[in-house]
Amino acid sequence: MSRYQRMMSITLQCQRFHNAAGCLKSKTGTEHRWLERHLKDPFVKAAKQHNYRCRSAFKLLEIDDKHKVLRPGFSVIDCGAAPGAWSQVAVQRVNALGTDPNVPVGFVLGVDLLHISPLKGAVFLSNADITDPVTLKKIQELLPTEKADVILSDMAPNATGIRELDHQKLINLCFSLLDMSKSILRPSGTILCKFWDGREARLLQNRLLEHFPYVRTIKPQSSRKDSAEVYYLAKLYHDGVKCQKH
Incomplete structure (x- = not known):
């Protein structure tokens, strides 16, 4: 599994349990920074609003x-x-x-x-x-x-x-x-x-x-x-x- 796929898996886990803050605490420094940035990304939020599968x-x-x-x-x-x-x-x-x-x-x-x-x-x-x-x-x-x-x-x-x-x-x-x-x-x-x-x-x-x-x-x-x-x-x-x- 690539690093990107791993990070996306982590993100989905956080979204599934509606507990991003708790999920962040359990990750490594690199994963923490990636996920924190991902969750704050305006295009990630916009993708959810418009029902696109991802920000791309x-x-x-x-x-x-x-x-x-x-x-x-x-x-x-x-x-x-x-x-x-x-x-x-x-x-x-x-x-x-x-x-x-x-x-x-x-x-x-x-x-x-x-x-x-x-x-x-x-x-x-x-x-x-x-x-x-x-x-x-x-x-x-x-x-x-x-x-x-x-x-x-x-x-x-x-x-x-x-x-x-x-x-x-x-x-x-x-x-x-x-x-x-x-x-x-x-x-x-x-x-x-x-x-x-x-x-x-x-x-x-x-x-x-x-x-x-x-x-x-x-x-x-x-x-x-x-x-x-x-x-x-x-x-x-x-x-x-x-x-x-x-």
Whole structure:
């Protein structure tokens, strides 16, 4: 179990017994600080108020409000989907439930190594490795037209605590997404992927620029200030020669 998963488990225990103060007393210093910050986080509180599965929903909402990544009728793949907050946002934004009869109905497919609880309007592949060719084949079978308009990725490997190693592991996952896009991302499609800032970030950016004329670095306001996470937004996919950044 990763440190993040352990911390979330602690948080759920505290919420279950409605005794966060008592739970805090029983934890180590690191756990105490993490949980105290988590319980005071305004985005955690907002997520509960709006019935989002976790605070990360607000990162995607913020990015989409500004950059218009999701549109009604789009087919979306949510990589690293658990617990499903980004899929919740995608279902709303692409009209996957057909709530608005005046716009096209979209499709949302979430994939994760972990179990993802069912969500109305989304299809989930739980316990599935996004880098496995078997998973890619399943994705192609499930997509309405075998191609997606948008690939979202908020996924991250279990942290080792070694910054450079963790950075490299996440960059490699992003490379896997880019390789996968050759099979399942339609022309002019979009990738939004999280990475941890570090020396390989420019290499990833250059690889994206080989297939996307528009690549932008985004740090959402809803991302914690002390977090190294950043996002690359790459638009207008094409499988051709390297193009210049706009």
